[in-house]
Amino acid sequence: MAVLVLAEHDNASLKPATLNAVAAAEALGGDLHVLVAGAGCRPAAEAAAKVKGVAKVLLADDAVLAHPLAEDLAPLIAKLALGYSHVLAPTTTAGKNVMPRAAALLDVAQISDITAVVSADTFVRPIYAGNALATVQSKDKVKIITVRGTAFPAVAAEGGSAAIETIAALGSAGLSTYKGAELSKSERPELTAARIVISGGRGMQSGDNFHLLDKIADKLHAAVGASRAAVDAGFVPNDYQVGQTGKIVAPDLYIAVGISGAIQHLAGMKDSKVIVAINKDEEAPIFQIADYGMVGDLFKILPELEAELDKQVK
Amino acid sequence: MKVLVAVKRVIDFNVKIRVKADKTGVETANVKMSMNPFDEIGVEEAIRLKEKGVATEIVAVSLGAQTCQETIRTALAMGADRGIHVLTDAELQPLAVAKLLKAVVAKEQPGLVLLGKQAIDDDCNQTGQMLAALLGWSQGTFASKIAIDDGKATVTREVDGGLETVELKLPMVITTDLRLNEPRYASLPNIMKAKKKPIEQLTPEALGVDPAPRLVTLKVEEPAKRQGGKKVASVQELVEKLRTEARVI
Numbered sequence: 341m342a343v344l345v346l347a348e349h350d351n352a353s354l355k356p357a358t359l360n361a362v363a364a365a366e367a368l369g370g371d372l373h374v375l376v377a378g379a380g381c382r383p384a385a386e387a388a389a390k391v392k393g394v395a396k397v398l399l400a401d402d403a404v405l406a407h408p409l410a411e412d413l414a415p416l417i418a419k420l421a422l423g424y425s426h427v428l429a430p431t432t433t434a435g436k437n438v439m440p441r442a443a444a445l446l447d448v449a450q451i452s453d454i455t456a457v458v459s460a461d462t463f464v465r466p467i468y469a470g471n472a473l474a475t476v477q478s479k480d481k482v483k484i485i486t487v488r489g490t491a492f493p494a495v496a497a498e499g500g501s502a503a504i505e506t507i508a509a510l511g512s513a514g515l516s517t518y519k520g521a522e523l524s525k526s527e528r529p530e531l532t533a534a535r536i537v538i539s540g541g542r543g544m545q546s547g548d549n550f551h552l553l554d555k556i557a558d559k560l561h562a563a564v565g566a567s568r569a570a571v572d573a574g575f576v577p578n579d580y581q582v583g584q585t586g587k588i589v590a591p592d593l594y595i596a597v598g599i600s601g602a603i604q605h606l607a608g609m610k611d612s613k614v615i616v617a618i619n620k621d622e623e624a625p626i627f628q629i630a631d632y633g634m635v636g637d638l639f640k641i642l643p644e645l646e647a648e649l650d651k652q653v654k
Numbered sequence: 655m656k657v658l659v660a661v662k663r664v665i666d667f668n669v670k671i672r673v674k675a676d677k678t679g680v681e682t683a684n685v686k687m688s689m690n691p692f693d694e695i696g697v698e699e700a701i702r703l704k705e706k707g708v709a710t711e712i713v714a715v716s717l718g719a720q721t722c723q724e725t726i727r728t729a730l731a732m733g734a735d736r737g738i739h740v741l742t743d744a745e746l747q748p749l750a751v752a753k754l755l756k757a758v759v760a761k762e763q764p765g766l767v768l769l770g771k772q773a774i775d776d777d778c779n780q781t782g783q784m785l786a787a788l789l790g791w792s793q794g795t796f797a798s799k800i801a802i803d804d805g806k807a808t809v810t811r812e813v814d815g816g817l818e819t820v821e822l823k824l825p826m827v828i829t830t831d832l833r834l835n836e837p838r839y840a841s842l843p844n845i846m847k848a849k850k851k852p853i854e855q856l857t858p859e860a861l862g863v864d865p866a867p868r869l870v871t872l873k874v875e876e877p878a879k880r881q882g883g884k885k886v887a888s889v890q891e892l893v894e895k896l897r898t899e900a901r902v903i
Contacts, residue, residue, distance in 0.1 A: 409820065410783065410793055433813040437795050440748070440783035449749050449868035452778045462872065467776050468671045472680055475872045515792035516822050519808065523815040532814075536902070560903060568832065578798065578812045578833060585692075585772055585832065587814070593902040603670065604774075610880060614900045616892065629882040631900065632892055644889040649903075 341425035342371035342395070346417065346439070348430050349376060349384035354391070356533040357430035359494035362391055364487040365428050366495065367457040371395045374502075375420065377413055377509070379406035385504050392499035402509035407518035408434060414441035416510050421446055421482050425460065431486040431588070439486055448480035455491035469584040469607035489532055490590035490611060524579050526564075531582070534563035536593045539582055539609070540575070541567035543598020543619065543638055547575040552642040553597060559649045565589065565609075567599045583608035598638050601626030618642075655765035655802075655824075657700045657709040659734065660755060661716045662690040663725040664775040677873040680775075689725050692770025694732075695830040698837040699800065700768055701733040708802050711735050713762060717754055719743055723853060730848035731840035737853035738762075742865060744858070748776075750865035752784035757861035759789060764825065766807075771796050771829040782829035792822035798833040 343365045348355040358374070365372050372393055376385040377400040385399040398420070404412050421427045421442065429435035431453045443450040455473070456464035462477045463485070531537060538553050538560070550564065557564050565587070566580035582589055584607035594612035599605060601617070601624055609615070610629055617630035618638050627633040634641060665671060665680070666688040672681040689697075703709035714729035716722040717740040726737035740754050759767060772779040786793035794800070794809030798817065801808045802824070811818045812831045840848070858865045886892045896903045 407818075410786075410795070414787060433796060433811075436779050437783065437793075440780035441787040441793065443780070444749060444752060444784035444787035447749075449747060450778070450780050450784075451869065452780060465777075466877070467874070468665070468680060469774065469777065470877060471671050472673050472874050473877050474874050476869045477872055478869055480868055514823070515790075515826075516820050519819040519821050521813070521816065521818040523817075572832065577816055578831075579814060579816045584774065584777065593896065593900070604667070614896070614902050615880075615882065616896070627883060627885070629880045631882055631884060632895055633883070633885045634889075634892055635885065641889060645893070648889050648893045 343426045344424040346429035347376045351378045351381040354387045357489045360489035360492045361430045361487040363492035389502040392496040394502040397504045410438040411513040411515040417442040418445035426483045428485045443484040450484045531563045536562035537591045538595040539565035541599030542569040600624045658764040658767045660769045661693040664690045673876045690773045694837040696768035730851045731845040747867045748780035753863045756788045786827035792826040794828040796831040
């Protein structure tokens with residue numbers, strides 16, 4: 341049986357997380373189909389058709405799916421799922437919102453946030469903020485899965501030439517209406533896709549001070565993140581949050597500035613390749629997992645770091 | 655409007671968990687247990703809705719072993735009016751919890767069910783969405799702001815790109831995110847009063863629900879440990895190491 345992946349997209353293009361979910365689907369074997377549900381989303385479907393390894397793209401293009409509300413999208417996923425062995429989505433807020441609803445409509449369990457495929461019915465997923473890894477086996481007829489992007493290297497966005505099949509949406513459930521969004525605008529790479537991430541914590545003391553991180557991020561083409569403490573204090577918006585219940589990142593380089601290293605924060609970044617910690621408290625738990633720790637005043641260190649990068653990055 | 659709040663008993667968020675040597679799970683004996691922090695936010699929101707005159711009664715529900723009564727008492731001490739405990743020693747997975755809650759909803763007829771967006775033990779983030787599906791209700795997940803008026807709710811949701819606002823029809827399910835509110839501490843007089851508030855006990859059998867798990871946990875292991883702890887003395891040394899040793903910039 342074939343495997344279906346729910347694409348994450350903005351109608352015009354695919355979000356990078358889709359390519360990680362496709363990678364997990366490839367590990368399962370079988371024909372690989374991608375569902376692009378949206379409004380005016382043919383460009384995203386065309387992008388999905390080019391993804392390496394994809395055999396078919398299902399395009400549900402309907403005004404009712406303009407801002408995929410779980411109440412309207414989950415019944416479509418549940419209906420399609422009957423023809424598949426597995427349905428996967430990235431562990432993004434969109435995937436987390438809609439997939440459990442589809443699973444319950446099918447009367448099956450969901451396997452959340454998998455980090456490895458052991459076999460067609462057995463998967464590894466982190467529990468307790470990543471402090472334990474559970475290997476679970478599903479006995480359900482169709483497996484509904486969300487995929488932790490950082491655990492599956494993205495497949496190539498080019499190289500495929502899948503057919504696009506248009507399918508009908510199911511109409512509105514009449515339960516919910518999209519009213520609007522306040523999305524952070526940034527020229528920088530997306531947190532979960534960036535090669536370098538620099539994050540600030542409570543030690544930054546104010547939102548204004550985050551410009552010290554911005555300057556370094558600009559030099560390194562890095563994304564800027566934050567700990568929960570910094571978001572709760574109102575220094576930066578919620579979409580900056582890295583951690584157990586925020587975003588999970590695993591960049592080549594993670595620079596933690598003024599972050600003490602609570603379990604919940606470590607859960608979101610401890611799989612980074614190289615970790616740098618800058619903190620004035622040498623007892624801070626972040627240093628235990630940092631490859632390079634620097635004890636000192638971040639307000640002195642950050643300008644120095646910026647100047648040093650200027651010197652060496654030619 | 656009656657509000658149902660689901661509260662889960664989990665290992666306290668400050669506890670560093672230990673994986674059992676036989677790989678069957680995580681050590682829970684003699685470990686401090688608390689209410690799931692996201693559920694605490696749910697209880698607080700229910701109380702605020704009652705203070706605003708939107709909610710008329712708050713029922714706290716917990717499912718599991720006898721000790722869940724302590725978690726219900728915590729909710730009662732915060733300000734919930736009464737409790738329901740679905741007693742079972744079986745392993746409960748999100749789909750089973752959603753089915754049990756659906757049965758409780760059928761009995762209680764609330765206009766709103768509040769749950770945490772995620773439990774910090776299994777990190778599933780499923781139960782609220784599943785309950786909404788089973789009831790055919792709207793769902794406001796990862797809520798950071800709720801305004802209920804005139805048979806509908808405006809819910810601001812924390813999403814990957816920022817914030818999204820949706821309008822939902824009542825009755826509905828809402829799952830809480832961190833910025834929704836800051837839960838209050840129960841005062842000593844309220845803790846005393848909570849001891850007298852009623853807790854009704856039910857069972858999955860009485861509710862007509864088969865809570866059998868769908869996923870079998872084959873093993874639970876510790877993740878690979880990171881070797882950290884190196885320190886650098888200067889910014890120059892740090893940049894040098896990142897360029898020549900780690901080769902990441």
